[in-house]
Amino acid sequence: MNKLYTQLRLLYSRITGNIAFYPSVIALLGLFFALFMLYAEERGISKYLIENTPWLVINDADTARTLLSTFIGGIISLMVFSFSMVMLLLNQASSNYSPRILPGLISNKKHQYVLGFYIAVIIYCIIVLLSIEPTENKYQLPGFAVLIGIILGIHVLGAFIYFIHSISQAIQINNITDRIFEVARKRLQTLIEKEKEVSGIENFExxxxxxxxxxxxxxxxxxxxxxxxxxxxxxxxxxxxxxxxxxxxxxxxxxxxxxxxxxxxxxxxxxxxxxxxxxxxxxRLNYVLGFKQLTEIALKAMSPGINDPGTAITCIDYLTELFALRMLKRDKSYILNKNKVALVSLDTVDFDQLLYFIFASLRQYCKADFVMMHKMLISLYYLKNVDCVDDTYKKEIAEQAHLILDDARAYIKNESDLKKLEEFTDKFDA
CATH class of the missing domain: 3.90.1170.30 (Pyrimidine nucleoside phosphorylase-like, C-terminal domain)
Known part of the structure; x- marks a missing residue:
């Protein structure tokens, strides 16, 4: 039973993480809603409305067919145009920033909801269109269902405008970096809150x-x-x-x-x-990936083809905040029982390893840029003065500062620039 529960839990996680999950669910809701409306029509809802509020019902079959056919073709055209534009923007984001940010952009749930709504309305209009039969009795025409289709079609136009606004905002680098930062920050905060004083740690030595x-x-x-x-x-x-x-x-x-x-x-x-x-x-499952993505965006921004140091500086600011939060988390994590005794020891990326590889990449691409080297030293100096759960973290920070100075001495030839970096690095030994 426990094995079945575990497999179902992992299967649920995979299904809900699939980018087609929400569009499929919303499309099914559109199908069920269409069937419900047809059932309501059989129960005489259009007849009742014609007798009481005739202005709510469309009682001409040719008009109903024309309207529904127009909506079906128009919505399909909107959907093709919308996601053709998405592919162009994603290609631009991949070229200018990093290919690794694409899954996060594609899996944006707001865009999935819009896609699902498009498909749901198309399905609804097709089902209602198929239910229109040639007859002289106006009561047999699903007039109210057609009216609902018109209302949904108008909402599709609103969803299209929202989609254009949302995708244009999502593709901006400030919003991309902010989204990556927020997801990684929330994951780190969750892990920090779960950490408690535990016993039985010696069993894992x-x-x-x-x-x-x-x-x-x-x-x-x-x-x-x-x-x-x-x-x-x-x-x-x-x-x-x-x-x-x-x-x-x-x-x-x-x-x-x-x-x-x-x-x-x-x-x-x-x-x-x-x-x-x-x-x-x-x-959202691995905060380390947030560090990697921000680093890759910074490196791409510093490449000669992009040459956008402002974006790189923004990424370093976000990385600094994440590192400050990471310093509140221990390198070791455990799963506890009810008595707070450790049962499972989890393998984690140590702070010194994470710090070294992030700044090693930045140093490699920015070693000849005084502004970026100075910015990295400012970031490390800030981290040196924030609270942490382990004093060895600050020793690693001081070592990184000296490594930055070593690279600067090898690649920055201006004596004035070097002097400023050396003076700033001396603060780490104070």
Whole structure:
């Protein structure tokens, strides 16, 4: 039963994360609404309205067919135009910023809702159009359903205007970086709030004799059923040590977890069912991807073809805020039982590793730019003076400042610029 629950939970996560999920649901709602309206017509809603409020009902079959046919063709044209424009804008964003931001733009739920609404109205109009039969009895014409179709068609025009406004805003670099920052920030805050004082950590210090289990498939480890993993550890009286960080790409037949005791085949299958793999990375599940995307946008902005240092500086500002938040999180994370004893040790990206690789990339592309090197030092100096849960974080920050100065000495030839950077770096040793 627990295995079935785990598989259903991971399946639900995959389905709802698919960009076609919400359009499909809304399209089905359009189909059901059309069938409901036809049922209401059979119950005589148009006859009742003609007798009481005739101005609400269209009682001419040719007019109804013309209107519905026009709406169907017009909405299809709007949909083709809308998403042709989207493809052009996405291609521009990929060229100017980073291809890795495309999944976030495509999966925008607001745009999915608009697409779903387009399809739902098309389906509704087709169903109602097919129900119009040649007859001399005006009461058999689904006049009220046709009126609803007209109202929905007018709302499609409003949705089209909203879509044009939304996509034009979403493609702007300030909104892209702000969205990436907000998603990563929320994920970090969630992880920080979950951290508590735990006991039993010493049980994870020596894992040499533990039994390792390999991945059965490859992909990004985006889903981990933490509740099921903790229940397995409790039921089998074992400790579990993750060897792979959530969001990391895992190859098949590579050890991903170690368990303090050997598990039987049934429990091994249950263990494997706790892990969900996919071929795409998701920022809301992995805050490290937010750091990577902001860094890649900054690097692309500093390339000779783009030459947009303003965007790079904005990205560094966002990275600084995220690093300040990351300094409030410990490098080790655990899943606890009711007694606050650690059952599962999660593998995470350490602060020093994250800091080094982000600033190493920035240093490589900005090493000859005084403004960018100075901006990075300002960012590090700010981080040096914020609160943190581990004093070793600040030592890593000071080391990065000196690495920036080393690169500056090698590539910046202006003595005045070097002197300013050296004077600023001296603050890290104070």
């Amino acid at each position: 020596d894992i040499d004799g533990w039994h390792g289990y390999k991945s059965t498939e490859s992909g990004h480890l985006n889903d981990i059923a933490f509740d099921s993993l903790a229940k397995l550890a409790t039921d089998c009286d074992v400790k579990v040590k993750m060897l792979v960080a959530k969001g990391e790409f895992v190859l098949a037949d590579v050890p991903i977890v170690k368990v303090s005791k050997e598990l039987n085949e049934e429990n091994q299958e249950l263990l494997q069912s706790c892990f969900g793999f996919s071929r795409s990375e998701i920022v």
